[in-house]
Amino acid sequence: MQKQGIYKIITNVPLTKSVYKMVLEGDTSNITAPGQFINIELAGKFLRRPISICDWNETTITVIYKVVGEGTRQMAGMKEGEELDILVGLGNGFNTNIDKMKHPLLVGGGVGVPPMYGLAKKLLAEGKRPTMIMGFNTAEEVFYYEEFVALGLDVFVTTVDGTGGTKGFVTDAMEQNGILYDYLYCCGPEPMLKALHRGVMTGGQLSFEERMGCGFGACMGCSCKTLTGYKRICKDGPVMYKEEITFE
Amino acid sequence: MKDLSVNLSGLILDNPIVPASGTFGFGREFAEYYDINILGSFSFKGTTKEARFGNPTPRIAECGASGMINAVGLQNPGIDTVINRELPELKKIFHKPVIANISGFSIEEYAYCCERIDKEEQVGIIEVNVSCPNVRHGGMSFGTSPEAAAEVTRAVKAVTTKPVYIKLSPNVTDIVAIAKACEEAGADGICLINTMLGMRIDIARRRPVIANVMGGFSGPSIFPVAVRMVHQVSKACNVPVMGCGGVSSARDVIEMMMAGATAVQVGAMNLKNPYICKEIIEELPIVMEELKIDRLSDIIGIV
Ligand SMILES: Cc1cc2nc3c(=O)[nH]c(=O)nc-3n(C[C@H](O)[C@H](O)[C@H](O)COP(=O)(O)OP(=O)(O)OC[C@H]3O[C@@H](n4cnc5c(N)ncnc54)[C@H](O)[C@@H]3O)c2cc1C
Ligand SMILES: Cc1cc2nc3c(=O)[nH]c(=O)nc-3n(C[C@H](O)[C@H](O)[C@H](O)COP(=O)(O)O)c2cc1C
Ligand code: FES
Numbered sequence: 001m002q003k004q005g006i007y008k009i010i011t012n013v014p015l016t017k018s019v020y021k022m023v024l025e026g027d028t029s030n031i032t033a034p035g036q037f038i039n040i041e042l043a044g045k046f047l048r049r050p051i052s053i054c055d056w057n058e059t060t061i062t063v064i065y066k067v068v069g070e071g072t073r074q075m076a077g078m079k080e081g082e083e084l085d086i087l088v089g090l091g092n093g094f095n096t097n098i099d100k101m102k103h104p105l106l107v108g109g110g111v112g113v114p115p116m117y118g119l120a121k122k123l124l125a126e127g128k129r130p131t132m133i134m135g136f137n138t139a140e141e142v143f144y145y146e147e148f149v150a151l152g153l154d155v156f157v158t159t160v161d162g163t164g165g166t167k168g169f170v171t172d173a174m175e176q177n178g179i180l181y182d183y184l185y186c187c188g189p190e191p192m193l194k195a196l197h198r199g200v201m202t203g204g205q206l207s208f209e210e211r212m213g214c215g216f217g218a219c220m221g222c223s224c225k226t227l228t229g230y231k232r233i234c235k236d237g238p239v240m241y242k243e244e245i246t247f248e
Numbered sequence: 249m250k251d252l253s254v255n256l257s258g259l260i261l262d263n264p265i266v267p268a269s270g271t272f273g274f275g276r277e278f279a280e281y282y283d284i285n286i287l288g289s290f291s292f293k294g295t296t297k298e299a300r301f302g303n304p305t306p307r308i309a310e311c312g313a314s315g316m317i318n319a320v321g322l323q324n325p326g327i328d329t330v331i332n333r334e335l336p337e338l339k340k341i342f343h344k345p346v347i348a349n350i351s352g353f354s355i356e357e358y359a360y361c362c363e364r365i366d367k368e369e370q371v372g373i374i375e376v377n378v379s380c381p382n383v384r385h386g387g388m389s390f391g392t393s394p395e396a397a398a399e400v401t402r403a404v405k406a407v408t409t410k411p412v413y414i415k416l417s418p419n420v421t422d423i424v425a426i427a428k429a430c431e432e433a434g435a436d437g438i439c440l441i442n443t444m445l446g447m448r449i450d451i452a453r454r455r456p457v458i459a460n461v462m463g464g465f466s467g468p469s470i471f472p473v474a475v476r477m478v479h480q481v482s483k484a485c486n487v488p489v490m491g492c493g494g495v496s497s498a499r500d501v502i503e504m505m506m507a508g509a510t511a512v513q514v515g516a517m518n519l520k521n522p523y524i525c526k527e528i529i530e531e532l533p534i535v536m537e538e539l540k541i542d543r544l545s546d547i548i549g550i551v
Contacts, residue, residue, distance in 0.1 A: 045310065
């Protein structure tokens with residue numbers, strides 16, 4: 001169930017040159033699953049900005065965002081104590097109730113990494129043994145490595161230029177480290193989603209992005225075609241099952 | 249006690265607030281935010297004969313504080329599914345007459361869909377969106393010529409019993425000529441305006457933001473254009489006008505009504521603030537008190 005509320009910024013700090021972590025205080029009672037997102041209203045902008053939930057507890061929500069345009073630049077300039085009007089509890093989120101799954105593989109690319117954090121916590125709490133692969137372009141961009149390690153799971157880093165971790169793409173790390181897994185969860189840029197969709201034989205769930213009008217299912221701005229019909233990425237997604245996805 | 253009720257061709261609305269087609273789906277998503285029965289009515293998503301996916305994405309572009317562009321392209325499940333699935337669901341959450349927004353790509357398609365929807369008990373008014381391209385005539389929108397708009401009106405009126413409102417496009421040189429042609433062809437009312445044709449460019453990537461290149465611009469910055477057109481049309485026609493375009497506050501509603509609107513539709517603002525219609529309905533009596541208005545219907549067209 002989606003809700004609107006006013007949230008107070010209690011932390012807004014850079015993690016890398018262009019990626020920031022923001023912790024917001026307010027009602028979190030309607031967040032039901034990792035992989036859901038929030039939609040943030042910004043002064044002087046008509047459309048809200050969708051950002052994935054990285055982590056949450058009874059009173060706070062953590063998001064991690066990259067500065068890519070005017071809206072995210074504005075967010076980066078905000079101070080502790082400032083307030084934001086946010087729609088919370090949007091999207092379906094990841095389903096962790098998967099039959100026979102014991103060793104899920106979590107793959108995050110760039111700012112696709114954050115939703116994997118909340119997912120990893122949930123899977124661990126449910127007694128699963130997840131492995132995490134995080135993909136970046138270069139070592140300078142890496143964030144949240146220690147945080148994932150602190151959760152107590154195996155974490156692999158890849159960088160396209162080889163300045164950190166395995167050189168290449170997340171698929172290279174999967175091969176070179178002989179990672180065993182029985183299910184896939186992924187969030188990242190479309191080429192990564194495509195490669196994993198093609199290359200991975202197990203079942204899985206992939207999280208998608210699209211430009212949004214409302215973020216709560218009303219405008220049909222974010223539709224995509226799937227093998228099970230037309231879906232709204234904001235409401236029926238952003239997480240889709242591997243079996244239903246088509247990249248035509 | 250303030251009287252907010254208005255009369256649209258015999259249909260009495262508790263208040264003039266009507267969410268605009270395409271920004272309110274079939275009501276379900278908003279029913280998660282508030283009880284949508286407080287609305288005067290609402291206009292559901294533009295429905296066509298066949299199911300449509302609409303345009304490729306991206307379909308949405310930001311336009312700063314002023315509004316947004318959409319090129320959804322009439323994605324809808326088609327008239328059969330709307331009647332068999334959406335309307336029964338809608339009945340559970342909305343207990344007032346609803347406005348059925350119908351689109352088409354030929355005269356026959358408009359007539360077919362309107363005849364079918366006319367038989368649905370919950371439909372109070374049929375709103376015919378003539379901003380669609382006429383595929384048989386080089387894709388020119390029906391709403392850009394008085395003759396084509398009148399032809400659609402006549403065809404729909406011939407097969408329906410409920411009030412028919414023609415929803416006009418602002419992308420024309422003479423809105424009054426088109427509105428009058430519709431009135432003469434039998435329209436029970438006019439709704440205006442639909443979105444204005446617009447475009448944004450991603451200057452870093454040197455390409456249009458929207459896959460369809462162009463789209464419909466709407467939101468607060470089109471309000472003055474909408475007020476002007478509502479004023480012109482309501483002065484020239486004798487049928488009621490539903491005003492639409494850029495409305496974002498109770499004051500806007502009053503302004504639109506003074507310009508000549510009997511009911512007022514709220515579009516893009518629902519996407520930004522899902523509570524906007526509820527807030528406007530709550531704010532209206534306060535602003536009426538301030539402006540010494542007892543009956544909202546008294547101010548229709550006073551300017
Ligand atoms: C479900 C979902 C979850 C997301 N989670 C995160 C996250 O956790 N961290 C993060 O850094 N980013 C995330 N994004 C991407 C983020 O929404 C965009 O980077 C952001 O909206 C850019 O806004 P801007 O004003 O800075 O950029 P501009 O380019 O100035 O924005 C212009 C318009 O385009 C939209 N837009 C631009 N890029 C994207 C994009 N990639 N996806 C969707 N809309 C876009 C904006 O929302 C805005 O409406 C997510 C997107 C979606 C759809
Ligand atoms: C996302 C979106 C979808 C729309 N879909 C329709 C539609 O299906 N049929 C229609 O007649 N108008 C449609 N419209 C136009 C609106 O109903 C309204 O006329 C227009 O947006 C101007 O009002 P506004 O400025 O309040 O948004 C749509 C508008 C938006 C923003
Ligand atoms: S953004 Fe409006 S339906 Fe998804």
